[in-house]
Amino acid sequence: MGSKIERQMKPKRQLRERLRDLTDFRNHWRYRKLVEQLRNLPAQFTQVMYGLPTISLDELVDGREAPEAPILDDLCLPNHAEPPGHNDLIPLLTLLKNRQPAVVLELGTAHGNTTANICKQCPKAKVYSVNALPEQISGDIITFALTKDEIGRAFRKNGYSDRVQQIYANTLDLDLSPYLQPATVDFAIVDACHDTPFVINDFLKVAPFMKPGGLVLLHDTHPSMEEHLLGSYRACMYLKQKGYDIRHLQDTWWGVWQVPGEVT
Ligand SMILES: C[S@@+](CC[C@H](N)C(=O)[O-])C[C@H]1O[C@@H](n2cnc3c(N)ncnc32)[C@H](O)[C@@H]1O
Numbered sequence: 045m046g047s048k049i050e051r052q053m054k055p056k057r058q059l060r061e062r063l064r065d066l067t068d069f070r071n072h073w074r075y076r077k078l079v080e081q082l083r084n085l086p087a088q089f090t091q092v093m094y095g096l097p098t099i100s101l102d103e104l105v106d107g108r109e110a111p112e113a114p115i116l117d118d119l120c121l122p123n124h125a126e127p128p129g130h131n132d133l134i135p136l137l138t139l140l141k142n143r144q145p146a147v148v149l150e151l152g153t154a155h156g157n158t159t160a161n162i163c164k165q166c167p168k169a170k171v172y173s174v175n176a177l178p179e180q181i182s183g184d185i186i187t188f189a190l191t192k193d194e195i196g197r198a199f200r201k202n203g204y205s206d207r208v209q210q211i212y213a214n215t216l217d218l219d220l221s222p223y224l225q226p227a228t229v230d231f232a233i234v235d236a237c238h239d240t241p242f243v244i245n246d247f248l249k250v251a252p253f254m255k256p257g258g259l260v261l262l263h264d265t266h267p268s269m270e271e272h273l274l275g276s277y278r279a280c281m282y283l284k285q286k287g288y289d290i291r292h293l294q295d296t297w298w299g300v301w302q303v304p305g306e307v308t
Contacts, residue, residue, distance in 0.1 A: 080270070080271070083274075084269050084274060087269055087274060087277070087278050087281070088269070090278070090281050091267065091269075091281065094281040094282075094284050094285050095267060095281065096265075096267065096277070096280055096281065096284065096290055096291055096292040096299060097291050097292070098291060098292050098293075098294050099291035099292070099293055099294065099300055100293075100294045101135050101138060101139070101293065101294070104139060104259070104293075104300065104302070105138065105139060105142040105143065106142065107142055108138070108142065109141055109142055110138075110141070111134065111137035111138050111140070111141040111165055112137075112141065112164055112165055114133055114134075114137055114161055114164075115157065115160045115161050115164055115198065115202055116157075117155075117157060117160065117198040117201060117202065118154070118155035118156065118157045118197065118198040119133070119157050120154050120155070120157050120158065120187075121133040121136065121157070121158065121263075122297065130295060130296065130297070131295075131296070132263070132296050132297050132298060133161075135293060135295075135296050135298065136158070136161075136233075136261065136298070137161060137165050139231075139259065139261075140161070140162055140165040140166050140231070141165045141166075143230070143231065143259070144166055144168070144169075145166060145169055145230030145231035145258075145259075146168060146169060146170065146230055147169070147170055147172075147224075147228055147229045147230050147231075147255075148162050148166070148169050148170070148171045148172070148229070148230065148231045148232070148233075149171075149172045149173075149174075149220075149224070149229045149231075149232040149233070149250060149253065150162070150171060150172070150173040150174065150232070150233045150235070151174045151215050151218075151232075151233065151234050151235060151236040151246050151250065152174070152175060152187075152233070152234070152235035152236035152237075152263075153173040153174065153175035153195050153196050153210065154175065154187065154188055154190065154195070154235075155188075155190070155194060155195070155196070155197055155198050156173070156195070156196035156197055156198040156199040156200065156208075157198045157199075158233065158235070159171055159173050159196060159198070159199040159204070159208055160198045160199035160201075160202045160204055162231075163199060163202070163204035163207055163208065164202070164204075169207065170207055170209070171204075171207060171208045171209070172208075172209045172211060172220075172223055172224065172229075173196065173208055173209070173210055173211065174210075174211040174212075174213055174215060174218060174236070175190065175195045175196070175210070175211075175212065175236070176189075176212065176213060176214040176215070176236075177191075177192060177195075177212050178190070178191065180212070180213065180214045180217075181214060181237075182214055182216065182237075183237035183239045183242050184237075184239050185237060185238035185239055185272050185275055186236075186237050187238075192212070195210070195212070196208065196210055209223060211223065215236050215237065215242060215245060215246045215249065216242065216245055218249055220249065220250075220253055224253050225253075226252050226253055227252070227253065227254065227255050227256070228253060228255060229250070229253045229254050229255060229258060230255055230258045230259075231258060231259050231261075232250045232253075232254060232258070232259070232260045232261070233260075233261050233262075233263065234246045234247055234250060234260065234261070234262045234263065234276075235262075235263035235264070238263075238264050238272055238275040238276050239275050240274075240275045240276075240278045240279045240282070241279075242275075243262065243275060243276045243279035243280075244279045244282055244283065247260065247262065247279065247283055247288070247301075251288075251303075254303045255303065255305075255307075255308065256303055256304065256305025256306060256307070256308065257302070257303060257305050257306050257307030257308065258302075258303040258307075259300060259301070259302060259303070260300070260301040260303070261293075261298050261299070261300055262276050262279075262280060262290070262298065262299035262300075262301075263276070263297060263298060263299075264276045264297050265277050265280055265292060265297060265298060265299030266292070266296075266297045267292060273297065276299060277299070280292075280299045283301075288301055289301065289302070289304075
């Protein structure tokens with residue numbers, strides 16, 4: 045009886061106040077973490093069945109010639125020497141230096157730092173690099189929406205324009221056939237929009253142009269699937285289900301597909 049009276053006497057809070065509390069709660073890091081964990085739950089179940097096996101750099105290169113010093117203008121890839129950071133730049137440059145691909149395809153030029161580094165490590169390579177203009181772009185995890193002048197400025201600054209074919213397109217609409225013959229690309233990098241459907245689209249667009257024994261690297265692919273690392277890892281698990289033996293490159297955020305067949 046007493047508690048009923050107390051309940052009735054409790055002052056009613058304003059609706060506005062209650063909404064503010066709810067917003068504060070939603071901004072709390074614990075709530076955000078919980079939402080992220082729930083969002084990742086289906087992918088984590090899939091990981092039990094289709095998680096990517098790990099591959100080491102030594103399994104992908106015969107020798108281990110040290111790469112040339114990297115170009116650092118507009119660097120986009122992680123390049124940390126020590127944990128808790130990690131390094132995606134040096135493993136990529138080591139692969140390029142030791143494999144010397146003749147034809148390289150890159151989805152996601154951005155400012156052109158990786159393009160410039162490909163040209164520096166592989167002096168004979170021809171590079172095809174794709175990036176959407178701001179009016180063409182779509183997707184959520186796009187990293188940048190750059191103007192035509194901004195796209196590729198680092199490789200132009202470093203004097204590699206004569207070896208790079210720039211393609212301005214949304215990868216969803218991309219047609220590579222005017223530029224490349226099937227089975228002619230030695231090395232490809234998928235690093236445009238990181239939403240799962242885009243990564244699947246990008247990989248499937250690139251695959252028919254890959255030479256036997258070639259390599260496709262997919263950036264922002266890591267089994268933690270935290271934040272921006274979810275989309276590509278989830279795409280890779282889907283592609284693995286479809287029969288593409290994609291691996292996770294040890295200690296990096298790279299996924300790797302070795303094209304079946306001998307290098308020619
Ligand atoms: C992560 S950045 C690429 C970084 C670059 N590979 C490097 O290491 O210097 C992604 C780039 O892809 C472009 N991009 C995003 N979504 C795209 C799409 N759907 N089609 C084409 N380009 C896209 C963005 O404009 C951005 O410049």
